[in-house]
Amino acid sequence: MSWNGRSAGVLMAAAMVMSVAACTADSGSGGEESASCVNRYTYQDRSYRDVANVNFTLGKKLGTATQPPCEDTGGQDKGEEPVTTETAYEVDGISPKIAIAIGDTPKTATFFAAYSGSELPPEVQKLIDGH
Template identity: 40%
Template sequence: MTTVLRAGSRLATAVTILAAAAGCASGGEAASSCAGLVTYDNRGYLPAADMAFTVGERLGTATIVECDDTPNDPGVTIPEGSTGAYTVEGSDPADAIAVGDTPAGATLVKAR
């Protein structure tokens, strides 16, 4: 069973909040961000732009990477966790997967 979705799960919401809260390096340059990073099959994936996609079959479990982009603000740290990993119709899993607790709540992520 497949489900057509737009990126927008709890993970995507958390990523948006953390990306907005991420600090900047000195000199006003953007700091490197780990917000939203998940790993599956030895690949790193980051949230993709808000676009329609179709979730396919479950691949297994992806790891939500621990992230502390703002060490001086302990309220926004993401602990390491796990979530479901799903195929995305028309995409090779080496390029893109969907992640979430259920297919209906999955978010599109692309290999970095």
């Protein structure tokens, strides 16, 4: 491979890393992580982030969860992206303080967990592990 070919590959890889880094978690106020582009909601003053590959059973309707706008523009275009709301549901066997399901309908509801950092609550990890 020529020097130009390797240089182009390195530049392409660097551009990909920079675009991914634009939507990563950073340190927010209060010592908790706040992520700008992750799928997150708030319900009863708790923040929840979506968790993939969780086998769960939906419980009763709890109320309304709010999704703040994505803040990946560095403060530009503030106020253009509206706050959205969806229905929050219980997850059978887990306290709503730990996890909820969120969606327009029970069929579209997805699993969200309340956690900070990179550690999932043990109750959620058990569902992922199939216990």
